[in-house]
Amino acid sequence: MARTKKSTGPQTTAQRLDSIVKSARQIMRKDKGLNGDLDRLPLLTWVLFLKFVDDMERIHEDEAALAGQPFHAAIEPPYRWRDWAARRDGITGPDLIRFLAAEETIRPDGSKGPGLFNYLRSLRGRNGGRDRRDVIATVFAEMTNRMESGYLLRDVINLVDAIHFDASEEIHTLSRLYEGLLREMRDAAGDSGEFYTPRAVVRFMVAVTDPRLGETVLDPACGTGGFLAEAFEHLKDQVRTTEDREVLQGRSLIGGEAKRLPYLLAQMNLLLHGLEAPDITLGNALARQRLAEIGERDRVNVILTNPPFGGEEEVGIQTNFPEDRRTNETALLFLQLIMRRLKRNGQGRAAVVVPNGTLFENGVAARVKADLLREFNLHTVLRLPEGVFAPYTDIPTNVIFFDTTGPTRDVHYWQQPMPEGRRKYSKTAPLQFEELADCLAWWKTRGEDPRAWRVPAEDLIRTDDEGRVVAVNLDLKNPNAREVEDHRAPAEILQGIVAREQRVLDLLREIEALVAERA
Template sequence: MESKINRITDILRRDDGISGAMHYTEQISWILFLKFLNDLEETKNDDAQLDGEIYNFVLDEKFRWGSWAVLKANGKIDVINSKSGEDLLEFVNKELFPYLKSFKNITENPKSIKYKIGAIFEFLDNRIANGHTLREVLDIIDEMDFHNNSDLYQLSLIYEKLLKDMGSDGGNSGEFYTPRPLIKVITEVVNPKIGDKIYDPAVGSCGFLIEAYNHIRYENIETNKQRELSTEQLRFLSEDTFFGNEKTPLSYVMGVMNMILHGVESPNISKTNTLTRDIRGLEEKDRYDCILANPPFGGKEKEQIQQNFPIKSNATELLFLQHMMNSLKLQGRCGVVIPEGVLFQTNNAFQSVKKDLCERFNVHTILSLPSGVFLPYSGVKTNVIFFDRNGSTSDIFYYEVNPSSKLTKNKPINNSHFEEFLDVWKDRKITDNSWIVNINDIKDFDISAKNPNRNDTIEHKSPIELVENIKLNNAEINDLMDEIEAILIGKDINE
């Protein structure tokens, strides 16, 4: 399957309508999705027939894979009657896409697969400019079979690789991909369970929600061994477990598609800017048991957005943190990636948010990540902060990840970097990389990770302390210059 995808990417790179990993991933995605949907419908139809029932197809016959993408005669591709060139492009652009876009309408149940298809294609268009190129791609994807769980698992792995390649492309593509080892360790600590409502306020390609699904659904994902769940639990897992927001159209499309391709047919993903919601209006019924997120940081929000938050700031990371704090249910658990600056900055807004966090929530663990985790599209040093809504903070367990070599684009973070952390965090074991700090020993809510076991720990000072140090250093320099000047004057007199 992977070799087929590689062939397709090579073919699409030569098409005039495609430029870069973002475009070819987008185009492979919609074609893969329609083939997946065809095989899913065929499987459901076969199951219905075995039960003596009639299955109502989502797609009209004219728009099903076997009617337009790849026609068959005696089990082989019907080359003569299969559309190609301009005929194929005209059908896809003028009939297929308008038909699929029409699925998202007010009369359709938002939880239905039909509505989700409309939501996906609302923001998609065919970019493949050459109908013969599209013909080649359709023929290759037709060879893929998604009728059983092991095939679907392979598809999910391939799709993850496509998203990873798009993220590694750098630039704006970075928003689509958080390193999977990091997502996995955050999910392990938060430990979502069946029955939980799980939320990501900035879902991107839904990596956190998919890892949460795998965590709940599989006893061993490597061997594809699933947990025994009741019909009601499976329905809850598909329809009422996963929630998220995404404001970027392509991220939204990739996220919804990614969830469906992984087996969650009805994810509750909205295309909206999370920060436009006034968090002071949230009720307990609107909150979530688990929040897993790597929200955007480094951005600036306008005054109108800031009005939705008790503590105003133009820093997106502070606004998202407040949103997550207010979105967590009683006894809820949260794991979120934040830039290092949030931990050590002590100006009014940062200190106020952290004061609220430590007093209303139990900040039990902070995982200090090495530089380079988000290369190549960001070199910002980050941390993961874990907090529960079950009381205030008494002490914080810190763990500092120390790779033996520098992380680079070609030597990224991997699962082995987190092995010791996962071994020690629950029992709060002290190692060379871990320590505990009592909340009473923290000044000005500077909760940054300062490893007492290392001599080269960087000490983050407040702006006022930095100014005072500069003044002190300048005074010492002036005194030293006066002494040198006095020596030189004395030397001139003696001469």
């Protein structure tokens, strides 16, 4: 059989950029200072970030010249990409490492001055306002270069210099490649992968909340920026005029992220999607201010988020919340924050990923859920099947949808089924957006469907004789579901029982260890 010859035609943009990224990663694998994708992706990201900033600066400088207006560079010479990185035979080896990391060094123009990272950390927005200089300073506030070989780093820089961020096709293509890198980062992160939400779930949440241009969208725990990037794409389709574009770029999307690594990744993700100056605050949103101090100016139209759950917040953060609503459970604190930050009088709506525990727990959880039902319209609970967030957690998850047209009269449930012939999802076989098509079709009509049911809100709250909330259970099973015969072999069923018992034993050991630590 004759062999098929490989095509020798010109590369497409996607092929060329894919080749650049793959080559850069291959080079980084040779460096002894980098250990896996958790080191390699952040390094590639800050290199891409600086090239992106320089290309955007060139565009804005040309636009200012055409308009006869002054131009103020975010990064001054000799620290611009074009000054130290663009020449293939430019600064390299130990000199390059020193230029990046030293407090003071010999700069590419021969003068003495701060090293690159030290300079970038010192940038401040002009006239007291937030601008790109503040974003750059925050990105590089604690940045370190882990690459040991300045020669290998020069090779990576030379590859990245061939990317043209002033070409829309290249930006669009690279944004897709970058999303692939983020998925790989999630896979490599293990327990640190909590900042990832499956793309299908993100797309669905954005589609049904339907943000409109002129509204403000918030993700207070934005991770790598998946919700904000999807919301940006959704809003971009509504842009018709120059004024619309200014609204989209300047006052549509805001986020918060507690951890520095996902903060960096989110900046690059949003830049590649076309948001020129992402408005993301680095820090724990729960610690920013007391709940009672959040007023109308702090409120937004739409909140889309998957807040961290299973974590514990310190006492200092809990004091930001009402005394009878304090808990160390992160998910419950975020839920209270989200409720407080929604615009009132029907102008606010939210979609929030929550674990099953939030639905059935009592105590503080019951009081928070009672607030949700009495002060907001909790109109929909989407019950996701097992394994949607696998392999990072086996905890069953849900998406709750509510708005400020409340109080709640009825809660509508939709039980998303597993595809026929499938037992669970995995990272190699995740939930697909198309599988949620029936739920999308049902969303507006709320018609009869065996996967859907409705429960009056008054049936969900149980109080004592004095009217105090005792329990609120939203963890309801589908009353239309029929018992399904288990066709698994007895050995397989037994194996599942043993595995569940082992998980219980592991949890008990963890609890015993925590009790011993606090004793």
